[in-house]
Amino acid sequence: MAFDQKPPPNFFDPKNSQPPINLERIFFEEHLNMQAILDSREITKDINKTLAPYSGEFGDAQKKHLLKRTMVGYASRHLKDIQSMNLDQALDYIFIKSEMGEPVNNYYMELSAEEYKIKYGNDDVGPNEPFISRPYVENYDGSTQLERFGGERQGAISSWIYNSMLDQTTSISWKLYVFFHNLTPVNVEASHSHKAQFLYHKLMYDAAYGSYKDFIYNLTLDPAMLSYLNLRLSRKETPDENYAREVQELFTVGKRPFSKFTEEDVQAAARLLVGWDYDWTKTHTNEGIQAYTVFNEWNHDTSDKQFSEFYGNKVILGRQGPEGADELREFIDMIFETDEVAIYISRRLFQFFVYPILSEYIEENIILPLADIMRSKDYNISETLKVLLKSEYFYSEELFNSVFKSPLDFNISLFKEFDLLNGELVAWDHDYQKEFNSRFEEDQSYFNPLLYDPVFRRKRIANQIEWTSGDQGMQVMNPPSVSGWPPYYQEPVYDLMWLNSVTIKSKKNHTDSISSWGKWIEDNVNLRYDLKVFINSFDNPENINSFAQELTDRFLGGPIPLNSLERIKKNVLGDQLNENYWTQAVLDLKANETRDTYQTLYHKVSQFMWFTFQLNEIYVH
Numbered sequence: 001m002a003f004d005q006k007p008p009p010n011f012f013d014p015k016n017s018q019p020p021i022n023l024e025r026i027f028f029e030e031h032l033n034m035q036a037i038l039d040s041r042e043i044t045k046d047i048n049k050t051l052a053p054y055s056g057e058f059g060d061a062q063k064k065h066l067l068k069r070t071m072v073g074y075a076s077r078h079l080k081d082i083q084s085m086n087l088d089q090a091l092d093y094i095f096i097k098s099e100m101g102e103p104v105n106n107y108y109m110e111l112s113a114e115e116y117k118i119k120y121g122n123d124d125v126g127p128n129e130p131f132i133s134r135p136y137v138e139n140y141d142g143s144t145q146l147e148r149f150g151g152e153r154q155g156a157i158s159s160w161i162y163n164s165m166l167d168q169t170t171s172i173s174w175k176l177y178v179f180f181h182n183l184t185p186v187n188v189e190a191s192h193s194h195k196a197q198f199l200y201h202k203l204m205y206d207a208a209y210g211s212y213k214d215f216i217y218n219l220t221l222d223p224a225m226l227s228y229l230n231l232r233l234s235r236k237e238t239p240d241e242n243y244a245r246e247v248q249e250l251f252t253v254g255k256r257p258f259s260k261f262t263e264e265d266v267q268a269a270a271r272l273l274v275g276w277d278y279d280w281t282k283t284h285t286n287e288g289i290q291a292y293t294v295f296n297e298w299n300h301d302t303s304d305k306q307f308s309e310f311y312g313n314k315v316i317l318g319r320q321g322p323e324g325a326d327e328l329r330e331f332i333d334m335i336f337e338t339d340e341v342a343i344y345i346s347r348r349l350f351q352f353f354v355y356p357i358l359s360e361y362i363e364e365n366i367i368l369p370l371a372d373i374m375r376s377k378d379y380n381i382s383e384t385l386k387v388l389l390k391s392e393y394f395y396s397e398e399l400f401n402s403v404f405k406s407p408l409d410f411n412i413s414l415f416k417e418f419d420l421l422n423g424e425l426v427a428w429d430h431d432y433q434k435e436f437n438s439r440f441e442e443d444q445s446y447f448n449p450l451l452y453d454p455v456f457r458r459k460r461i462a463n464q465i466e467w468t469s470g471d472q473g474m475q476v477m478n479p480p481s482v483s484g485w486p487p488y489y490q491e492p493v494y495d496l497m498w499l500n501s502v503t504i505k506s507k508k509n510h511t512d513s514i515s516s517w518g519k520w521i522e523d524n525v526n527l528r529y530d531l532k533v534f535i536n537s538f539d540n541p542e543n544i545n546s547f548a549q550e551l552t553d554r555f556l557g558g559p560i561p562l563n564s565l566e567r568i569k570k571n572v573l574g575d576q577l578n579e580n581y582w583t584q585a586v587l588d589l590k591a592n593e594t595r596d597t598y599q600t601l602y603h604k605v606s607q608f609m610w611f612t613f614q615l616n617e618i619y620v621h
Contacts (some may be wrong), residue, residue, distance in 0.1 A: 023473040026500045027493060038492055041357055041451050043402055049393040050365050058087045065400050068621040069353050072173040074163040074411030076554045081170040091386055098171040102130045102162035106459050107152040109450055115323055120147040127442045136284045137337050153194045161476050162462035165412055176208040179352050181342055182488050184219055184251050185479035186228035188353045194363060199291050200224035212345060213336050216251060220328060221293045232277040236301045244269035246482050254344035260310040266303040272316060272327050275300035295325040299301050342371035345358045347386055355399055356494035359610035366393055401620045404495040405473035409621060410507060411465050417554055418529040420461055425451055426518055427525045440595045448522055460521045471506040499619060515609035531602045544582040557615040560568045568611040571605055
């Protein structure tokens with residue numbers, strides 16, 4: 001679809017979106033030359049730097065590199081926040097924990113309080129009020145629907161997550177949330193409860209600011225995890241091994257050649273973990289936000305648990321009665337007495353925040369020293385990560401723009417930079433072949449009044465991020481498995497798996513729409529960026545070369561080759577490359593904003609972005 005064509009009816013209707021795709025299957029069906037791919041990605045082979053503190057220049061290039069790896073979607077506003085800071089100041093600022101907040105009633109426009117009462121038999125909270133702490137009503141007589149299955153609040157939680165990432169301050173908090181959600185994932189729908197969902201999200205959000213050892217203890221007893229990996233269904237006669245296996249293989253020591261835990265260790269752990277559950281009724285029908293975790297003595301295996309040589313041949317003595325609960329803490333202490341926990345988590349930090357492909361040099365000079373630091377800091381992840389992000393290795397130029405963006409980073413970055421929340425409404429009337437723009441229409445009745453409501457807009461924008469990211473292989477709260485998303489762990493491909501014939505098409509559709517006709521918000525109505533605000537955010541928009549440099553700095557991470565720039569300018573300005581056409585269009589809009597001056601410049605800016613976004617650099621950061 002060319003940049004100057006209008007989208008067909010309902011082209012961006014979310015009903016046309018596909019369910020999350022299988023990234024692994026699609027990638028390997030492409031039949032690519034794997035050896036060529038691997039050879040092209042050996043960018044770290046000549047880096048011989050260490051965790052020693054970086055002492056070089058901390059200019060825009062270094063600041064952007066830091067921000068791209070620590071924000072969920074880089075935008076130029078983040079750079080402005082740390083523009084005048086040195087490295088220590090920037091890191092201190094970025095690691096300030098932002099307020100998490102909680103979801104609120106953003107569905108009141110579609111379901112009134114009266115309708116909620118009729119549907120679920122319970123009073124709803126007011127518009128924009130939090131609801132997690134409110135107790136459920138369990139209507140076992142079938143007179144109304146069960147409130148815990150209500151799609152409205154499930155949707156409100158999803159909107160809250162995506163909008164929180166979109167609104168994030170220049171804080172690493174939400175990026176760390178994504179790290180932990182991928183490292184210790186659950187499909188929160190397994191809990192069938194928006195209270196349990198919120199408790200899981202809060203656990204992920206807080207994880208980096210305390211001890212990872214305490215986090216694993218709390219994760220074990222988290223209601224969503226108890227449900228997801230079947231631990232609450234485990235019985236002493238037939239202990240379930242799911243969580244017993246994954247807490248070792250995926251969450252702590254990993255499954256590497258030097259992690260020698262055995263099947264017998266899994267079986268012993270499964271017997272030790274039997275008995276844990278949470279009180280469904282109290283958790284959901286009591287006021288407040290609390291998980292009523294319980295230890296069922298009647299369901300606990302009281303025999304001794306023998307572990308392998310990997311764990312020092314440890315025997316955890318079986319306990320009777322309530323003392324049986326103490327076996328969990330002793331089990332976690334045993335795991336963390338190994339060297340491998342800190343090594344494994346240090347490796348996952350490096351792969352997530354620095355570069356996914358490891359080498360012997362990285363293992364010896366980055367991972368092992370970082371693991372020592374982690375142990376010395378009592379497994380505090382944020383304090384450990386600060387050392388990595390301050391290191392001379394992290395600021396090696398070879399690493400700049402070397403990682404393929406996840407769908408969250410790709411899509412949220414664009415939504416942030418274009419500030420669609422404050423954009424304008426456009427509609428295309430196919431009968432009259434006419435565009436209606438809310439900026440210039442005296443009669444606003446063509447547009448649904450709800451479209452001017454910021455709460456409604458935020459909900460639709462969150463929906464767009466969720467649907468678009470899902471089409472590209474990543475939805476928050478819906479990981480493909482307990483291993484998380486394959487690009488974060490599947491060697492040797494890793495992040496390249498984000499790109500395939502399906503996801504590139506989705507990304508192109510996204511950049512085409514956001515830079516030209518806007519994003520779907522309602523049938524036949526799109527939400528489009530505000531051209532005047534956007535153009536005025538540039539230092540010197542009248543000069544097309546200055547505009548091009550700043551635009552590519554924002555979206556592509558740096559300047560593009562001169563021949564690419566000249567080709568884009570030729571498409572925008574024509575064969576004569578008369579830059580005055582551009583300059584005059586910008587000056588005309590600034591002097592006198594009319595429909596004609598606005599449309600003239602909008603067409604040129606959209607052309608410029610449409611061609612710029614075809615460049616491969618947009619996929620990396």
